[in-house]
Amino acid sequence: MIKGGAEWLHMDVMDGHFVPNITMGAPILTCVHKGIPDIFMDCHMMVAQPEKWVNDIADAGGALYCFHIEATSDPLSLITAIHARNMKAGVAISPDTPSNAITDEIGEKADMLLVMTVYPGRGGQKFLERCVPKVAELRSRFPEKDIEVDGGVGPKTIDVCADAGSNVIVAGTAIFNAPNAEEVIQLLKDTVNTAQAKLAVK
Numbered sequence: 001m002i003k004g005g006a007e008w009l010h011m012d013v014m015d016g017h018f019v020p021n022i023t024m025g026a027p028i029l030t031c032v033h034k035g036i037p038d039i040f041m042d043c044h045m046m047v048a049q050p051e052k053w054v055n056d057i058a059d060a061g062g063a064l065y066c067f068h069i070e071a072t073s074d075p076l077s078l079i080t081a082i083h084a085r086n087m088k089a090g091v092a093i094s095p096d097t098p099s100n101a102i103t104d105e106i107g108e109k110a111d112m113l114l115v116m117t118v119y120p121g122r123g124g125q126k127f128l129e130r131c132v133p134k135v136a137e138l139r140s141r142f143p144e145k146d147i148e149v150d151g152g153v154g155p156k157t158i159d160v161c162a163d164a165g166s167n168v169i170v171a172g173t174a175i176f177n178a179p180n181a182e183e184v185i186q187l188l189k190d191t192v193n194t195a196q197a198k199l200a201v202k
């Protein structure tokens with residue numbers, strides 16, 4: 001994942017809700033944190049009850065706790081709980097969730113907004129371009145927030161994401177399958193940085 005020039009590590013945390021039979025949680029994060037203590041762990045909580053795991057993820061070294069708005073009835077209290085554990089709070093929307101599910105109050109209180117460009121669960125899916133207008137809509141309401149895109153993002157799809165205003169990019173397949181991963185990472189970073197510079201002068 002790329003945010004400006006800094007390196008983040010996007011960790012998918014799952015309880016079997018979004019993808020049956022796949023679980024991955026705090027014990028794995030703890031191991032990663034031990035191995036690379038300085039990495040910023042952005043934890044994407046693809047779980048049914050995001051309220052349940054805030055303490056576990058904070059104890060495991062999570063730096064950002066991103067929950068799905070579809071999975072909670074009280075996003076504002078959840079953001080308060082995440083901040084109380086000194087983590088940044090992210091709010092994710094799945095492809096079928098409109099961007100106005102993130103109200104002005106929620107968006108202002110969150111640190112990052114995540115627009116999923118695939119259905120949550122698996123890497124290697126096709127990028128859903130119909131989700132991109134949601135990035136632009138959120139960017140117009142929240143000019144200062146981090147806006148992340150996740151799913152099918154790579155050299156062929158980065159332009160529309162960056163032009164819409166996304167500044168945090170999750171890329172799995174595009175990097176892991178590339179003959180030269182560093183080149184792809186650099187291209188993604190350069191595209192985002194160029195688009196952000198253009199948006200800043202508008």
Ligand SMILES: O=C(CO)[C@H](O)[C@H](O)COP(=O)(O)O
Pocket residue numbers: 010012044118119120121122123124125150151152153170171172173174
């Ligand atoms: O959260 C995810 C799916 O839920 C993955 O992080 C995401 O899809 C990245 O993988 P790829 O770049 O291969 O699409």
